Amino acid sequence: MSVWFDSRDVRYKDPFGAVSCGAEVHFTLGADEPLEACCLLVRQEFAGLEQEVPFSPSGDGWKGVLTAPVEPELIWYAFRVRRPDGSLLWLGRNGCGGEADRQRWQLTVYEPTHTPDWFGRGVTYQIFPDRFCRLAVPDGHGMVGQRLVHQRWDDTPQWQPDKAGEIRNNDYFGGSLLGIISKLDYLQSLSVSTLYLCPIFEADSNHRYNTADYRRIDPMLGTEEDFRQLCREAHRRGIRVLLDGVFNHTGSNSRYFNAEGFYPELGAAQSQDSLYFDWYSFHPWPTDYDAWWGVRTLPAVNEEAPTYRDFIVRSQDSVVRHWLRQGADGWRLDVADELPDDFIAEIRQAMESEKPDSFLLGEVWEDGSNKIAYSHRRRYLLGRETHGLMNYPFRTAALAWLRGGDASAFRRDMEEVRENYPPAAFHSGLNILGTHDTPRLLTMLGAARTPESKDDRAAYRLSPEELDMGLARLRLGALLLYSFPGSPTVFYGDEAGMQGFEDPLNRGTYPWGQEDSSLLAYFRQLGTLRKQRLSLQCGDIGYLYAVGGGLVLRRQSEDEVTVAAMNAGMQPLELSIPWAGALAKDALTGQHFFARNGMLRLTLPPVGGVLLV
Structure with missing residues (x-):
């Protein structure tokens, strides 16, 4: 006997994929022999409910209708059939068999809220601000942290530990907001419509993911007026600006924790009377505290602390609202898995109140529709939190195919994401092949081997044969990137042929005047086609x-x-x-x-x- 069902074929499940709250979902089950009965087994994860939906015979199969719940939900479903001899059979994603080992299909039920379409339709360009463009060699004296400034723009980033065995990330090249402004015409030539900036707030590292002051632009990057000018000039060219919000942790050398005493007011590491003491979890104070992945220079904040939530989200001049008022068009949430669902929802509410067409992006490395983080099923895409996510599943599948994998695996993995995500979220993914957290794309696609030592990886450059292969694969990957639903995203310099293994070797300076001109022309051509063709934007x-x-x-x-x-x-x-x-x-x-x-x-x-x- 054979029973069949295809969750991605509208002849068997209509509509395709995720559905809005209260929608009717029509199911058809095929069978090549008579059955006595058939029903849909439904489990609502968040509500904790189980139900059975009886089917009726129809032609060669059985049909039934499920009405989705009125609240956002994650449904897991399977089928049970009864044969004429009274025996029962269960059907799941892994075929027919007993009930216990059936894998259920997923049905995402979302609240249909507004998603700005400007993000997913356009091209995104990601900049690591210290390394994109400098107009003058800066002086780091008097700034937070012990800053070492490279005189040569083409130096290799410092990757070796210091004498104490610590990697400080305290070498700077001096890229600035004014430098970015000077290159906006260049970004426009690439048809960029969203400029995604890695953190720009004051911090004592070049990556600035250890925020020292959320209300101040890092002085090596510029001033708040420089930021406002950047937004004005970008908007004049049809480019929106997306900021990186690091709200799960601060730096230890920050205005709030102040472990090194750089700031005049008392930080949580200095006194339990600090205004910021309840932002952190000590056990006991001051020597032991929660930190992001145990990194002591990144003390984790307690997002439930009322004063912290007021500061970041709730107050009328909160961090989220303030920078939207200065010209930002959206936020990317760093390590979204580490943020409570209700905190993300409050950020979304504040953004929609302050700037209704602003965009909220989350950093999630897996399928965000069913992600479990810290034993909790997350609700990023159910309508009240993020509009879209970084599409690392796309990167994983695309790189596997480009390096010799089967295209059927790419289709399988991407169709699973399309099936699980609400349509607006699927079309609002930040589609990536390389980021500040991954090796350079050209190196990934060209290198025949990865040297064992970091010394060797730092010095490695592709051979002529490896470069030819890497460039061919990069061009093909870019064609896929610009042809896929969601925003094709370029990590600064990938379009110029930059090389480098892992952090910080992937964070070199943009090679102005030494770009691969042919590759750059190809990216410009793809950007133009993406901008011209509606089918590529939202088809x-x-x-x-x-x-x-x-x-x-x-x-x-x-x-x-x-x-x-x-x-x-x-x-x-x-x-x-x-x-x-x-x-x-x-x-x-x-x-x-x-x-x-x-x-x-x-x-x-x-x-x-x-x-x-």
Whole structure:
């Protein structure tokens, strides 16, 4: 006997994927033999409820309707059928069998709230501010921390521990907000519509993820007026600005903790009478305290402390509101897994009150629809918290395919995300191939090996053969990135051919005047096409081919169709794809292809692709 169901086929489950609260979901179960009965087994995780939905026979199968709950929910479902002999059979994601070992399907039920569409439709550019552009060599004297300033812009970032065995991240190159302003025309030439800045607030490290003062721009970067000018000039060019909010922890050398006594007022490490004492958890004070992943220079804050929540979110001049008023258009939440759900929800509420079209992005490395963090199922995408997430699952699947994996695995993993995410959240992902937390894309795709020692990794540069392979794969990866739903995101310098292994080797300075001009022109071309074609910005996605190295995506918005046909394999790939017109053009090269009888014959070169319009 065979019973079948495909959660991603609307003939069996309609509508596709996640549904809004109160929506009706129509199910059909197929069977090749008569059944006595069939029902849908539903488990509501947050409400803690179980229910059975009886099905009725219809043709060769059984049909039933589930009405989604009126509150956001995560539903897990399976099927139970009864044979004519009275025996029972359960159907789950892993097939038919006994009840105990059936894996259930996921159904995400979300509240349909407003998601700004400007983010997912456009191109995002991520900048590590110290390393993008400097206009003058800065003087770090008098600033928080012991700052070492590189005189040469093309120096290698300091990666070796100091004499005490500590990696201080206290070497600076002097990139600034005014430097970024001077390059806004460059970003505009890449069709960038969102500028995502790594932290810009005062801190005693070059990465600034250890905030020292949330209300002050780091003086090496500039001033608050410089930030306002950056936002004004960016907006004039159609570019919005996204800030990095590090709200799970501060720096130990901060105005709030003040372990080194740099700031005049008492910090929590100095006195239990400090205004900030209840922001932190000591056991006992002052020598032992909660810290992010045990890193003592990153004392964790207690987000439940009323004074902290007032400071960050609730007050009329809270950190979240203040910087939106100065011109920011959204926030990215660092380590969102470490933040309570209600804290994230309050940030969203404050943002919508202050600037209704602002965007809230979360850093989550897995499927955010069903993430469990610290034994709690998270609710990032159910309508009241983040609008979108960093799409690390896309990066994982894309890199695997680019380096020899099967395209069917990419399709499987990405269709699971599309099925689990609310549509607006899926189209609002920050799609990435490289970030400040990962090795440089060109190095990842070109290096035939990873040297064992960090000394060797710091000195490593791709050989001519590795560089050729890395560039070919990078171009193909960029074509996939710009063709996929969500915001294609470029980590500064990837478009110029920057190399480097892990942090901080991936955080070198932008090579002004030494860019790979051909690669840069290619990214400009992709940006222009993304900006011109509505189907690439917000169209539906379908897979025309996903076998071995071959991957063909079809994007459609109303009558406009764009097809990205790609081959990551080492041999030419011949394939035929359906095409409605008589002629297709590769938008990248201008080459034309003739279709016959509704089919287009293509021969894709090794590690190459076309964008058909």
